[in-house]
Amino acid sequence: MAGRTPKDVSPEGERRTPRSARGEANRRPPLPFVSVAVRIRPNLSQEPVALWAKSSASSQRVCCHRGFLLEEYEFSRVFGPEDDNQTLFDQLQGSTLTGSVFQGVNETLFAYGQTGSGKTHTIFGSRTEPGLLELFVRRFFAVAPPNAALFAGCYEVLGDSLTDLVDSRRFLSEGSLHHEDIVHDELFVKTQRCSYQIVRVRTAEMCLSLLNNARCNRTSGISSFNDDSSRSHAIVHLFVQNPSCDGASASIGTLTLVDLAGTEKEHENPSEKGRKSARLLNTSLSSLNRLLRKLQTGSLGESERRQSVLNKCLWEYLRPGCGIALVFCASPLLQHRTATLSTLAMATDSKLIHSQRKSQYINMPSRAQAPSPSPARATAPPAPVPSGGEGPRGPSAPPTPRGETPRRPVGMARLAGQESSRRERSSSLDGASDELLVENEKLRRKLDIARTRSRERLLQVERQRDQLASDHMALQRECESLRALFIRQQQQQLAFWTGPFMEVLRRDGPPGKVEAWDDAASQATEAPPSPPARCGAAGVQGAAPCLVTSSAPRPCAAQSPSSLQSQLEYWREMALDLQRKLQKPCISSKATPTPETAVSLASRRSESSSEGDCPAGNLAEDSETTVADGRELVSH
Numbered sequence: 001m002a003g004r005t006p007k008d009v010s011p012e013g014e015r016r017t018p019r020s021a022r023g024e025a026n027r028r029p030p031l032p033f034v035s036v037a038v039r040i041r042p043n044l045s046q047e048p049v050a051l052w053a054k055s056s057a058s059s060q061r062v063c064c065h066r067g068f069l070l071e072e073y074e075f076s077r078v079f080g081p082e083d084d085n086q087t088l089f090d091q092l093q094g095s096t097l098t099g100s101v102f103q104g105v106n107e108t109l110f111a112y113g114q115t116g117s118g119k120t121h122t123i124f125g126s127r128t129e130p131g132l133l134e135l136f137v138r139r140f141f142a143v144a145p146p147n148a149a150l151f152a153g154c155y156e157v158l159g160d161s162l163t164d165l166v167d168s169r170r171f172l173s174e175g176s177l178h179h180e181d182i183v184h185d186e187l188f189v190k191t192q193r194c195s196y197q198i199v200r201v202r203t204a205e206m207c208l209s210l211l212n213n214a215r216c217n218r219t220s221g222i223s224s225f226n227d228d229s230s231r232s233h234a235i236v237h238l239f240v241q242n243p244s245c246d247g248a249s250a251s252i253g254t255l256t257l258v259d260l261a262g263t264e265k266e267h268e269n270p271s272e273k274g275r276k277s278a279r280l281l282n283t284s285l286s287s288l289n290r291l292l293r294k295l296q297t298g299s300l301g302e303s304e305r306r307q308s309v310l311n312k313c314l315w316e317y318l319r320p321g322c323g324i325a326l327v328f329c330a331s332p333l334l335q336h337r338t339a340t341l342s343t344l345a346m347a348t349d350s351k352l353i354h355s356q357r358k359s360q361y362i363n364m365p366s367r368a369q370a371p372s373p374s375p376a377r378a379t380a381p382p383a384p385v386p387s388g389g390e391g392p393r394g395p396s397a398p399p400t401p402r403g404e405t406p407r408r409p410v411g412m413a414r415l416a417g418q419e420s421s422r423r424e425r426s427s428s429l430d431g432a433s434d435e436l437l438v439e440n441e442k443l444r445r446k447l448d449i450a451r452t453r454s455r456e457r458l459l460q461v462e463r464q465r466d467q468l469a470s471d472h473m474a475l476q477r478e479c480e481s482l483r484a485l486f487i488r489q490q491q492q493q494l495a496f497w498t499g500p501f502m503e504v505l506r507r508d509g510p511p512g513k514v515e516a517w518d519d520a521a522s523q524a525t526e527a528p529p530s531p532p533a534r535c536g537a538a539g540v541q542g543a544a545p546c547l548v549t550s551s552a553p554r555p556c557a558a559q560s561p562s563s564l565q566s567q568l569e570y571w572r573e574m575a576l577d578l579q580r581k582l583q584k585p586c587i588s589s590k591a592t593p594t595p596e597t598a599v600s601l602a603s604r605r606s607e608s609s610s611e612g613d614c615p616a617g618n619l620a621e622d623s624e625t626t627v628a629d630g631r632e633l634v635s636h
């Protein structure tokens, strides 16, 4: 069995140095960052387990029991059921990550895993235990310099929709928040614009209250293994603007915490609504997986950004220059082993992601250039929403702290200074290209429909052509058989009218018949009796009716017996000649048919002539019978 046994892969915990724009990195000590960690949640049901942690001072491993095989996976950090969120924060170098954000780096931390594996518990915590979000917020406010500004935003993504989870009304009515502290970030999603609020937070309590409130607004439902399952991806941004000591520039860093919805087999969800949301969530998770795979292979391209709304929202925080950490949550239960193995496989592959952290700085206008603070409210007006195309991915004008000199820029990395103007330009371009993409998508769909239709039409025409070809073949065959039948009948007629039995009829047959024949023959031609011209071999087919209708010798009562005898000789000779030409070996000039045979043949002929409209098959049968009779007649 090809199991994943990454013992040969060196453990992570790599030391990476954020690169400062001013070369400060050389002076800073290297920072230990953790990029991949696995957390095994407690077994709350006392069911049999298949996964457990095996950590020692030298290695951090998980063991997975596969029946007859025990697999070990090694990661930067492995957390067992006994480890709480504080341990996680410490082991994931939460303080170092906070420092990195204050230096202007975009740090992103994901909680990834199966439904019910403890992702929400890890990020948001529970009633009794603070989550990583709370621990980070407290840390931020603990280490923030007095002139630093913090902003927070929280929204959820479900399928193609983005919903702002922050409800600032209560804080506005309480007076702890002012309108100018809120800006709206916009995102062009498919054909509509979505926006979410970014709020200036002044205290840790206010920030946590705002974010806890946002968490309560999140969509939840029932999943196959969790009665209080998150049915959306929740994204929390904490933006930090940290001015330098000379005030000429500021670093802009962001901490993004992502609580992904759990992976779940669609059909295992107990409700119809749950299955529908599972389908949407699995689709967006697949496109995120693809993005992560590209990060693993170092081949991340711009096209991945557009694959889903989730990718679009996270793009700024995943692209090169950002720090990425993934916490893979897993259930230890035996019944979840398949999902757990797939989580471990993804975790193993994610060890290939190498974050090249880069700090972002913005220029700060000097105080001399800044407008003098207004005594009433020294704040900038709310950010205008840019017109046309996609708006910037951050507010176009940053929020300005109340009572402070308005400075541009303030706040998030994407908002201000050179970086901001560059991004605004690229944002408007993005907007235009998004519209073009929508148009292209429409055209592509139309083209697909037209292609399908023309393919169907082509198939239909081909089917008709085949049908016609087969009809044509059948008709040709029928035609051939009719032609052969006609030839045979003509030959038999020829043989009949010219054969020696005519003499027998004339000599021995009943007089009525001979007279009738005489009458018919006299009506057929008015020409004087004379020996008819000989017909050539090629003229057999055409000559037969001629013999019967116009060129047949007219037997007349006035003719002398000698002339009749000469005509009889002539016809006999003709018949022999014809038989020779038709290569009928059994014809003998000496053969003399009996009167009974001749009469039976004549009656059959009259029968067959009355059935002139019978189908080809019958005709062919008749023809065979007649031919057989003819032979019988001749060879007697």
Ligand SMILES: Nc1ncnc2c1ncn2[C@@H]1O[C@H](COP(=O)(O)OP(=O)(O)OP(=O)(O)O)[C@@H](O)[C@H]1O
Pocket: 040, 041, 042, 081, 083, 113, 114, 115, 116, 117, 118, 119, 120, 121, 122, 126, 223, 226, 228, 229, 230, 231, 260, 261, 262, 263, 329
């Ligand atoms: N490490 C843990 N310690 C204590 N309880 C935990 C732990 N991990 C998970 N739980 C509990 O397990 C239950 C499910 O956890 P949680 O809701 O965090 O899972 P989830 O991965 O977010 O699920 P979903 O993807 O369905 O939202 C919760 O009641 C949670 O309190």
